[in-house]
Amino acid sequence: SQQGEEDPQALSIQEGENATMNCSYKTSINNLQWYRQNSGRGLVHLILIRSNEREKHSGRLRVTLDTSKKSSSLLITASRAADTASYFCALQETSGSRLTFGEGTQLTVNP
Amino acid sequence: NAGVTQTPKFQVLKTGQSMTLQCAQDMNHNSMYWYRQDPGMGLRLIYYSASEGTTDKGEVPNGYNVSRLNKREFSLRLESAAPSQTSVYFCASISGRLVRAQETQYFGPGTRLLVL
Numbered sequence: 001s002q003q004g005e006e007d008p009q010a011l012s013i014q015e016g017e018n019a020t021m022n023c024s025y026k027t028s029i030n031n032l033q034w035y036r037q038n039s040g041r042g043l044v045h046l047i048l049i050r051s052n053e054r055e056k057h058s059g060r061l062r063v064t065l066d067t068s069k070k071s072s073s074l075l076i077t078a079s080r081a082a083d084t085a086s087y088f089c090a091l092q093e094t095s096g097s098r099l100t101f102g103e104g105t106q107l108t109v110n111p
Numbered sequence: 112n113a114g115v116t117q118t119p120k121f122q123v124l125k126t127g128q129s130m131t132l133q134c135a136q137d138m139n140h141n142s143m144y145w146y147r148q149d150p151g152m153g154l155r156l157i158y159y160s161a162s163e164g165t166t167d168k169g170e171v172p173n174g175y176n177v178s179r180l181n182k183r184e185f186s187l188r189l190e191s192a193a194p195s196q197t198s199v200y201f202c203a204s205i206s207g208r209l210v211r212a213q214e215t216q217y218f219g220p221g222t223r224l225l226v227l
Contacts, residue, residue: 043154043216043218045217098169099216101153101154103153104153
């Protein structure tokens with residue numbers, strides 16, 4: 001299975017601190033995506049990084065991809081209580097448009 | 112533009128009952144997906160439809176059937192519900208115009224199913 005493995009499973013920080021979540025995988029990918037899920041809600045796409053990209057920014061989000069180590073990280077800077085959610089990495093298979101999701105990191109930002 | 116919609120939002124079934132979860136998208140997307148999410152876990156793909164008229168099994172297809180009714184609608188049916196199918200079900204869609212398209216999936220709000 002290409003399922004991404006996320007680390008840590010849970011992360012608790014204070015408002016204003018940075019949060020870093022990691023995703024590792026085992027095979028080649030077309031791209032890697034990060035999604036957020038607020039409690040009881042559906043998933044919302046955050047950012048997509050292609051296999052030929054190394055870093056990407058979107059607002060307070062920074063994503064890196066190291067294809068040699070088969071790993072990605074999501075950094076949320078200057079976190080806010082509203083960032084409290086589960087964050088999932090998803091791998092797009094090279095053979096098509098299917099996505100394989102990791103088990104997620106539960107982020108809690110304390111005010 | 113409502114995106115991806117799912118009905119019902121919540122359902123309670125008894126073991127052995129059947130039901131159909133409905134999903135529709137108004138984005139003219141080619142590919143549609145059904146996932147289940149269990150507590151503390153990521154999403155697992157049940158079935159998907161790469162294009163109208165085709166369906167394929169995902170990771171956990173047993174106990175489910177699907178129908179791609181038309182380009183907009185993709186339904187998931189539980190013929191004989193079991194407690195192990197208690198979960199949250201998400202439908203998603205993607206344009207999928209190109210095989211290697213760098214695209215994101217759009218998700219519905221989910222259906223919470225409890226099987227007693």
